[in-house]
Amino acid sequence: MGYLEKFLGNTRKTLLYRGIREMNKKVRILIAKPGLDGHDRGAKYIARALKDAGYEVIYTGIRQTPEAIVKTAIQEDVDFIGLSLLSGAHNELFPRVTELLKKHGAEDIIVFGGGIIPEEDIPFLKSKGIKAIFTPGTPIRDVIDFIESQKEAKNNE
Amino acid sequence: MNELVEGIISGNTRAISKAISLVENDGPDKIELLKEIHRYVGESVIIGITGPPGAGKSSLINVLIKEYRKQGKKVGILAIDPTSPFTGGALLGDRLRMQDHSTDENVFIRSLATRGHLGGISLATSDAVKILDAAGFEIILLETVGVGQAEIEIVEASDIVLLVLVPGYGDEIQVLKAGIIEIGDIYVINKADQMDATKLKTTIEYYLELSPDKNANHRKVVLTSSLTGSGVDSLIHEINSTYNFFRKKGILNERRKTRIRKEILRILNSRILESINQTFNGRNFDSSINKILNKKIDPYTIADSIFEEMKKRSQT
Numbered sequence: 001m002g003y004l005e006k007f008l009g010n011t012r013k014t015l016l017y018r019g020i021r022e023m024n025k026k027v028r029i030l031i032a033k034p035g036l037d038g039h040d041r042g043a044k045y046i047a048r049a050l051k052d053a054g055y056e057v058i059y060t061g062i063r064q065t066p067e068a069i070v071k072t073a074i075q076e077d078v079d080f081i082g083l084s085l086l087s088g089a090h091n092e093l094f095p096r097v098t099e100l101l102k103k104h105g106a107e108d109i110i111v112f113g114g115g116i117i118p119e120e121d122i123p124f125l126k127s128k129g130i131k132a133i134f135t136p137g138t139p140i141r142d143v144i145d146f147i148e149s150q151k152e153a154k155n156n157e
Numbered sequence: 158m159n160e161l162v163e164g165i166i167s168g169n170t171r172a173i174s175k176a177i178s179l180v181e182n183d184g185p186d187k188i189e190l191l192k193e194i195h196r197y198v199g200e201s202v203i204i205g206i207t208g209p210p211g212a213g214k215s216s217l218i219n220v221l222i223k224e225y226r227k228q229g230k231k232v233g234i235l236a237i238d239p240t241s242p243f244t245g246g247a248l249l250g251d252r253l254r255m256q257d258h259s260t261d262e263n264v265f266i267r268s269l270a271t272r273g274h275l276g277g278i279s280l281a282t283s284d285a286v287k288i289l290d291a292a293g294f295e296i297i298l299l300e301t302v303g304v305g306q307a308e309i310e311i312v313e314a315s316d317i318v319l320l321v322l323v324p325g326y327g328d329e330i331q332v333l334k335a336g337i338i339e340i341g342d343i344y345v346i347n348k349a350d351q352m353d354a355t356k357l358k359t360t361i362e363y364y365l366e367l368s369p370d371k372n373a374n375h376r377k378v379v380l381t382s383s384l385t386g387s388g389v390d391s392l393i394h395e396i397n398s399t400y401n402f403f404r405k406k407g408i409l410n411e412r413r414k415t416r417i418r419k420e421i422l423r424i425l426n427s428r429i430l431e432s433i434n435q436t437f438n439g440r441n442f443d444s445s446i447n448k449i450l451n452k453k454i455d456p457y458t459i460a461d462s463i464f465e466e467m468k469k470r471s472q473t
Contacts, residue, residue, distance in 0.1 A: 025182045026245075026270070051246040056270050061253040068259035072252070075267055077174040106171065 027151060028056045028078040032069045034097065037087035038062050042114060042136075046082060049140045055147070066096040074106050079154070080147060083130075085115040095128035102129075110150050114138070158186055162193045165292050168231075170265065173292050177267055180284035191284060197291035199413075201233075202400060203299065205315030207277060207337070210303025212321045213347040215254035216383035218298050222258050224393050225296050231263045233294030235285055237278050239302045240270040247271075251300055265294065277301035277308030283420065286314065306336040313416055316409055317400055319392075321345045322361075324353035332357075332364050342376055342403075343395050349380035349388060375402055436467055 031047040033040055040062050047059045058076050060069070073081050081101075083094055094113050101107050113125065114134040122133045132146050161179075164172025180187050206214050218234060225232050236251035249268035258264040267285065274280045278301055289297050301311050312318055320341030332338055344361050346354050358378045365373050377395045381388035403409040442463075448454045 026272070047248055051241065051248040052244055054241075054244045054246040056240075056247045056249060058249045058268050059253060060256060060259075064256070065260070068256065071170075071260055072266075074170055075174050075265055076249075077178045104171070 026056045027080070027147065028058065028076060029080040029082060029147070030058045030060070030069070030073050030076060030078045031082045031084065032060050032064050032072070033062045033084050034064050034066055034069060034093040035085050035087045035089045036063060037085070039086045040084070042086070043082075043084040046084070046114065046140070046143065050082075050143070050147075053140075053144050066093055066100055069097055070100040070104060070106070073101070073109055074104060078109060079151070081109055081111045082143075083111065083113045083115075085113065085117075088116070090115065090117050091121055091124060094125055094130050098129035108154075110154075112143075112146065158189055158193065161186075161190065165194060165288060166197060168292050173265060173288060174267065176288045177269075177281075177285045180288065181269065181272075181279070181281040183281075187284075191287060194287060194291040198287045199290065201286075201290040201294055201297045202317070203286060203290075203297045203315045204396065205299045205301070205311040205318045206321060207301040207304055207308075207311045207318065207340070208321030208345075208347075209305070209323075209326065212303070212323045213383050214300050214303075214321050215251040217319075217321060217345065217347055217381065218251075218300055219255045219257055220383050220386055220389045221298060221393070222255065222264055224389060226258070226261065226263065230295045231293060232258075232265075232296045232298065233289035233292070234264070234266045234298045234300065235269055235282060235289070236266065236300040237269045237271060237282065237302050240272050242273070245272075265289065265292075271302060275308065276310035277304045278310050278314055283314050283416075304337055306334065306338075309337060309340050312340050313419055316412060317342045317396065317403065319343050319345050319396075321347050322357065323348045324351050324357050329360050332360050338364075342399055343392070344376065344378040345392060346378060346380045347383060349382045350384065354380055372402075372406070372408070375399065432471075433467070436470060437463075 029050055031043050031050070033043050043059070047057045050057045058072070058078065060072055069081065081097065083097060085093060090113065094111070098107070098111055101109055101111070107129070111130050112132040112134065113130050117125070117133055117135055125133055131150065134143055161172055161176055165176055176190060179190060206218060208214055215236065222232050222234070234255065236249070238247055238249045238251060240247045247270035249270060252266045252268055255266055258266070269279045269282060269285065271279045278299070282299065286297055286299065299311065299315055301308065318340055320337065320343070322344065323346070346358050348354065358380060361378050365376050377399070379388055379392045379395055381392055400409070403412070445459045449456050449459060
């Protein structure tokens with residue numbers, strides 16, 4: 001235990017202390033909306049909720065191409081990409097993202113998805129490297145648990 | 158390490174982005190990396206962009222990127238947004254406004270969270286600038302968090318500062334105050350399509366005339382609209398002429414020297430803090446704290462005696 005930690009003792013919950021501790025590696029997550037639908041309420045909700053869970057969330061807004069998403073993810077050095085789509089084009093656009101990540105040697109970035117996605121499409125998407133799909137009604141806790149477990153698995157590699 | 162340095166120098170996106178993470182997370186190889194790239198640093202023009210939240214800094218950057226890309230220049234952008242003091246999380250939304258350039262190979266955008274640092278930028282900003290500089294970005298645009306009246310660290314981090322203002326933030330008295338209002342090299346009145354933009358321009362020009370700074374009359378006020386793109390040409394023109402003026406007058410060199418001086422002090426500060434940490438590892442000064450609480454002694458006397466003890470120890 002460091003001097004600073006000892007010295008601060010009971011005040012360890014203060015913001016000052018938290019600020020110092022939080023200098024360590026942060027989990028960074030890109031929330032992106034591929035495709036042409038403009039329904040961004042879900043994406044904004046998840047971005048906000050993940051921010052409140054203590055992650056650094058990069059939000060890029062609606063109508064992103066898979067190329068733009070992957071380029072952004074690499075520049076931002078994110079650990080996760082969360083894709084939100086409600087138009088029905090998920091079977092084309094989600095796998096395109098994982099494909100491009102592979103092409104750029106960035107397949108270590110974990111991809112998950114959400115939106116209006118029929119049950120029967122989920123096995124296909126998983127086979128294309130989408131690690132999890134969260135459909136409407138998913139409690140935010142499930143998403144955080146997923147991120148934490150993936151993070152742990154990555155750290156243990 | 159060599160691989161990472163080579164990657165940065167050759168402009169490899171993944172290398173640049175991993176290197177920025179390394180300095181942001183204060184990783185073990187950070188210092189070695191910064192030493193290695195030092196000889197490649199110092200070629201970029203660093204433009205700081207600051208102003209209140211919602212003034213249109215990100216949108217203005219979007220149009221600036223477009224202009225610089227027309228000139229064939231490589232542009233690097235660091236956009237800083239605040240970290241929550243309650244959760245440590247952050248929502249980084251600046252690049253949302255810069256999506257016109259999201260697939261351009263010669264544009265690199267990185268969002269940084271303040272991670273508890275006050276002053277408008279993050280602690281890692283200056284080191285991240287060095288990485289972009291070494292990677293060959295001719296123009297580096299630094300966007301601060303939305304600032305209030307006193308977050309002025311951007312001055313030390315950049316060669317030239319654009320203060321972006323919009324009409325409607327108060328009366329003339331706000332312009333007369335100290336702090337942020339004094340730091341602009343160029344004052345950009347954005348959202349010029351709105352009412353009162355010209356009035357704000359006149360007020361700032363009047364204040365600049367009164368300024369005791371002999372270079373103040375070279376500080377320009379430019380009206381822009383990121384929405385229509387109007388005024389962006391003249392903004393670029395003012396940036397160029399101000400930069401050239403700074404170079405000719407030796408101001409640029411002075412600023413860079415100040416930056417280095419402050420950097421040395423900052424490194425020394427952190428070294429001293431580390432050594433305090435090592436010297437007093439495990440001690441929590443309980444008895445001294447109780448004495449201070451009971452008014453037997455004051456904190457200055459205690460700190461002085463601890464400091465004396467430290468000096469003695471470092472001599473042995």
